[in-house]
Amino acid sequence: MRNIGIIAAKEFRSYLNAPMAYVVTAIFLALSGTFFATYLAATNYSDTSLTGFLNAAGFLILLFAAVLTMRLIAEEKKLGTFEFLLTAPVRDVEIVLAKFAGSVAVLTAMLALTLYYPLLLIVFGDPDLGPIATSYFGLLLIGGASLAVGVFASSITSNQIVAAAVAGGILFGLWFLGTAARFAPGGLGEVLSYLSLADHFPDFVHGIIDTRAIVYYLSVTALFLFLAVRSIETGRWG
Amino acid sequence: MIRVKNLTKSYRERLAVDDISFAVGKGEIVGFLGPNGAGKTTTMRMLTGYLMPSCGEVWIGEYNMAAESLAGRRLVGYLPETAPLYTDMTIRGYLTYAARLRGLDRKRTKARIDEVVVTCGLADYVDVILGKLSRGYRQRVGLAQAIVHEPEVLILDEPTAGIDPIQVAQTKALITELGKDRTILLSTHILPDVSAICERVIIINKGRILAEDRIDNLSDTMKAGKRLRLTVDGPAEAVSEALSQIDLVLSVTFEKPHHYIDYSFDQEPQAAITRVMVEHGWTLLAMEPAGVGLEDIFLKLADDAGSIH
Known part of the structure; x- marks a missing residue:
């Protein structure tokens, strides 16, 4: 735990010292804010919900995760600092968990900045707070899974662009499985739908916490973090 | 450890x-x-x-x-x-x-x-x-x-x-x-x-x-360890001959226009070389270290290893 704390704190500080996190956060806020506001305007301010924001947020988080995580391991490989880290008395799994935790901290901070959307609704209207809480929970789960995919993508290359592209590829693939599921026959459709990053999210928006959804997002997270650890271990065999 | x-x-x-x-x-x-x-x-x-x-x-x-x-x-x-x-x-x-x-x-x-x-x-x-x-x-x-x-x-x-x-x-x-x-x-x-x-x-x-x-x-292995490059105004072969007579010198090679002298890393043959030059009336135009013969050592060691097998 101590090692994870030390590395995660260092990663979080690196994010704060570089422009990347600020740029993606700014873009995320600008886009999600636009969706939030235009939806409210479109319903003539009768539906005081986060629907506009939430419709876009899940997908935006995928982009955000791919860009935010690309440097985590790939940059260390390029700088040669990975040798420094891998020869320190730290377990590979601690490195992966710490890097993941650092990026989750940035995601949490970014989502916290969007809390002024529901705040506006509370001040000027009477929103249903239950679904808002579950929606944020869902966004954190999607975000966590996406960041785990990003950490894995960053662990397989020393090129940050490649890492972002791989992460984007996997994430969009998993996201659009839901769309594919609608055209697939019966059983296959259900399987694809279950595997889709997108299809579990609407429940959270409607205020439902489905155990299956939680298990799904946590499984994806665990799977890709595990793959990242394996990828580092494999690297040691040269 | x-x-x-x-x-x-x-x-x-x-x-x-x-x-x-x-x-x-x-x-x-x-x-x-x-x-x-x-x-x-x-x-x-x-x-x-x-x-x-x-x-x-x-x-x-x-x-x-x-x-x-x-x-x-x-x-x-x-x-x-x-x-x-x-x-x-x-x-x-x-x-x-x-x-x-x-x-x-x-x-x-x-x-x-x-x-x-x-x-x-x-x-x-x-x-x-x-x-x-x-x-x-x-x-x-x-x-x-x-x-x-x-x-x-x-x-x-x-x-x-x-x-x-x-x-x-x-x-x-x-x-x-x-x-x-x-x-x-x-x-x-x-x-x-x-x-x-x-x-x-x-x-x-x-x-x-x-x-x-x-x-x-x-x-012993490092005998080739140090090397001097000389530029001498004098008959090349006679110079080589005279230089190789010096005790501290291991070998002399002539590659026009320089003489190369290999000597053990713990020796200082410069004074003896200068004396030889003066005795024969040749002019020593330059004497400088010619780098380290590490490559030579590796070649020699590799050779030695090869000849054992």
Whole structure:
């Protein structure tokens, strides 16, 4: 735990010292804010919900995760600092968990900045707070899974662009499985739908916490973090 | 402190390290000498746990690096070939990170950093961003992170590479100082570095150990160690003949327009050469060191090894 704390704190500080996190956060806020506001305007301010924001947020988080995580391991490989880290008395799994935790901290901070959307609704209207809480929970789960995919993508290359592209590829693939599921026959459709990053999210928006959804997002997270650890271990065999 | 048994590393088809065994005792400073691509870096990466060997064993202290890598790594300070620096951190931030990762508590970390920045000549730069440092200073920071947690074993990959002569001298002095109470294995491809710092050398080429001995015992092998280039105004053959009569000179070769003199690294034949010139009435136009015959040593050692088989 101590090692994870030390590395995660260092990663979080690196994010704060570089422009990347600020740029993606700014873009995320600008886009999600636009969706939030235009939806409210479109319903003539009768539906005081986060629907506009939430419709876009899940997908935006995928982009955000791919860009935010690309440097985590790939940059260390390029700088040669990975040798420094891998020869320190730290377990590979601690490195992966710490890097993941650092990026989750940035995601949490970014989502916290969007809390002024529901705040506006509370001040000027009477929103249903239950679904808002579950929606944020869902966004954190999607975000966590996406960041785990990003950490894995960053662990397989020393090129940050490649890492972002791989992460984007996997994430969009998993996201659009839901769309594919609608055209697939019966059983296959259900399987694809279950595997889709997108299809579990609407429940959270409607205020439902489905155990299956939680298990799904946590499984994806665990799977890709595990793959990242394996990828580092494999690297040691040269 | 370091024991290596039948260590082998192969990358697909290529054998980078081929069945080498050696040991470095507590408190020893041992030089790992070899040309570029000899397998020095790969070996050091296996010693530090960065790479897994294809075959063979590494022991650091009492720990087998295959089974108890973490415990072994705790004993080691490692300077890789290029100093591994996070370019966005300050010297203090980076050294703090390094010390904390190796298990020092906050208080000890602070105290140790105050010490190592002085030891490594970085005291005036502690708040400078690493990305802005020159190569010489990067190397110093690399050394500082390797010693910040006071490891018993130091593994230094080319610690004097790419820095200016004054810094080389400082680094050598620092390593000698550090070597008083710890075990050091350092690699280099520069012969004088080894003879200045190390008590013992391991010479490696193409992944195999060619020779391993104390510096003074290796003098036979190192006879080609020093070389002078002379420019003489006189009959070339007669000059060669006269020069080869000098006791301290091992061999004389003439490559127009220079005479090359090989001599043992612990001898100083210059005075005798000048006397010979004066006796014969020749003019010595120039006499200068002609570099180190390390390549020659490797060729010779490789030859010797070849002729045994």
